[in-house]
Amino acid sequence: MASSTAQSASSPCETEMHSPLQETADPDKVFVLCRPLSDDADTPAQWQISEDEAREMIKDAPMPSHNDPRAGRPHPHYDREGFFTEEMAGLAELSDAAPHNEKRAKLWAYPACRFDYTRSDGDPGPHRIITDQYKNILGVVSHPVGNKSKFVCAKVRLLAQSRTCLSLSPSAKTKTSPDGWISFMGRRKRPSPAKGGNPLGSEYHTPCISNVQGYGNDGLICEPVYFLSATMPLPNPIPKLHLQQPDESPSEEDYDNLMSNTWQVFKEYLENDDKLTLHKAALRLYNVIPDDERGSWAETHVMGVLHEVAEQIPYWHPGQKKLVRLVERLVDSGCLSERFRVEGTMPQTESLGEFREEARRRTDNSLVMDPRNWAKVKGLVNTCAFLGRLSAAGVLNCSDFMIWCMKDALERPDMPPERWNLYLSTSAVWILTGGHLFFHEVVLDRVPCNDRDQPAFKADGLYKGAIFGLDRWRFWQSRLAQLANDRTLNVTQEGSGLARKAAAYMAALADNVEW
Missing domain, CATH: 1.25.40.180 (Serine Threonine Protein Phosphatase 5, Tetratricopeptide repeat)
Structure with missing residues (x-):
């Protein structure tokens, strides 16, 4: 117990060196959220963030250190909607005592923005980056417009820049990665990318x-x-x-x-x-x-x-x-x-x-x-x-x-x-x-x-x-x-x-x- 507590209290850099923290974010992964249309121009109907950007946002943020949702951020995230059930199965709980009627957390929510963690009254925005206790990014969730008690989960879209390019001459020999195709079954609500992106992006890989x-x-x-x-x-x-x-x-x-x-x-x-x-x-x-x-x-x-x-x-x-x-x-x-x-x-x-x-x-x-x-x-x-x-x-x-x-x-x-x-x-x-x-x-x-x-x-x-x-x-x-x-x-x-x-x-x- 003592060693676990000591690990939680150690500096972020020291903890990351001894944790299963991902070395680098997947450059091909983008989290895309669709929020209902709103008359408020500051509440876009669609929003996205790459895993690289998410990693950069939480790089200097504090490590998870408590199980109290009323204490300082990052807050524990209890995934009441069940978005991360499979991921949680292999995660350890934080040893810090949990509040009454709450379990010890396995997930934590970081504001998906440039957030000042030294202040308690800052605006975290509607989006949250979900991590384990070592700040490994598991996904992104968002409050629906007008409802701060629930979350919707971001879709994961895979980009194609790192795929081997094909030449479309009739004699071209073409290659792609072994996982270069992902099943497409039925219509998915794939929001449009941010300004400057291709409007016909896709959730599955394309050469x-x-x-x-x-x-x-x-x-x-x-x-x-x-x-x-x-x-x-x-x-x-x-x-x-x-x-x-x-x-x-x-x-x-x-x-x-x-x-x-x-x-x-x-x-x-x-x-x-x-x-x-x-x-x-x-x-x-x-x-x-x-x-x-x-x-x-x-x-x-x-x-x-x-x-x-x-x-x-x-x-x-x-x-x-x-x-x-x-x-x-x-x-x-x-x-x-x-x-x-x-x-x-x-x-x-x-x-x-x-x-x-x-x-x-x-x-x-x-x-x-x-x-x-x-x-x-x-x-x-x-x-x-x-x-x-x-x-x-x-x-x-x-x-x-x-x-x-x-x-x-x-x-x-x-x-x-x-x-x-x-x-x-x-x-x-x-x-x-x-x-x-x-x-x-x-x-x-x-x-x-x-x-x-x-x-x-x-x-x-x-x-x-x-x-x-x-x-x-x-x-x-x-x-x-x-x-x-x-x-x-x-x-x-x-x-x-x-x-x-x-x-x-x-x-x-x-x-x-x-x-």
Whole structure:
């Protein structure tokens, strides 16, 4: 007991030398917290901190020395929500006596800010860095807005800067670390990074793509910015968007006002970088949708406008990323949370359910190729690119749409010549915007098909192999490369360029597989 007490009382430096304290923080680890939207500009809806920054914040802070939550900081943290149950199993308690009705602590909470530990009245802010008694960082938690008695736990996001970069030439040999892929199951509420970061970051590793002429890499996570080809660069400067509100038939005044207001939010946010910030745009749309557990026609309307906007943004334009960030913010705010069908009312939707159903209809090749729908075809490539970005961001998993598109475009033995350009272009942008996720879903972590999905995904055309796996991925890759170079097809230079780059990306991803 005496030796344990002496250890607790020793200086921080001395204690760290004889404790299992981590030598260095993981440079790839970032703790990301989502807090509900607030009218208070000083309370951001999203916040993040790297493990390096967290370590720096507590480097000179006192070591844990007591079990009294009313004494000086750092305070003991009892993890009543159960976020650190597994971590606590192997930790020792601090020997200091605990207050009445409290156990001895195994965790401690440090303010996630530059905190003056010599004062008892300083503002610790809403975020806490959770450590063991040796200041090993276990995670980050935060008080929800307006509730200081509870905590929410930060998601851990892994950056990709330290991964081996891939060259996307067709002959490139690619490598990644053994843990370079982490399971992606369902939609995660992945908040956007801090200003300057990539809006399409991800909770799972992706191979870092660089050194490709005409390609870019911007920010924390390496989501590639695809150019058509070295001979077809993007316009410089990037042209500003000019969204056109579609003509609507006369309707009720309330609906007309809602339509006009919603379009105005999207236009101001996307057309002018300085006119409307992400936070303000999300707040204005958030206030459009009533806080109603039964859902609302306003939510359906906002999702419909979102489709119209996405169709108008070119697949290569940075505005697509901005739009993804806005959808992320709305989903994380809870205004698109799960809805239910209530007897006697109109059918309700779950999060983004209306949007997904409309996306399925708009990307259904049997519908878009109907001559009566030709007015919408020109926006199909933009829509597929946007859905691919939403999937890569963890907002809405559209892997099934991608599989249907690839099957129709690349496995059919009888393709009408006038369709090749559209089909190749849509297949390519699915891969170029969300390829790393789709590779994971189709090859690395494939889920067995149920009775409903089996006929939809069944290989019944030129490809005869397994529904999921590397063989089908390689078949799609080879077909894209073959068709991109087939001059007998009615395919534009732009479409061929997209297909070639998609095939190269698919090859780079497939070369990482060792089984």
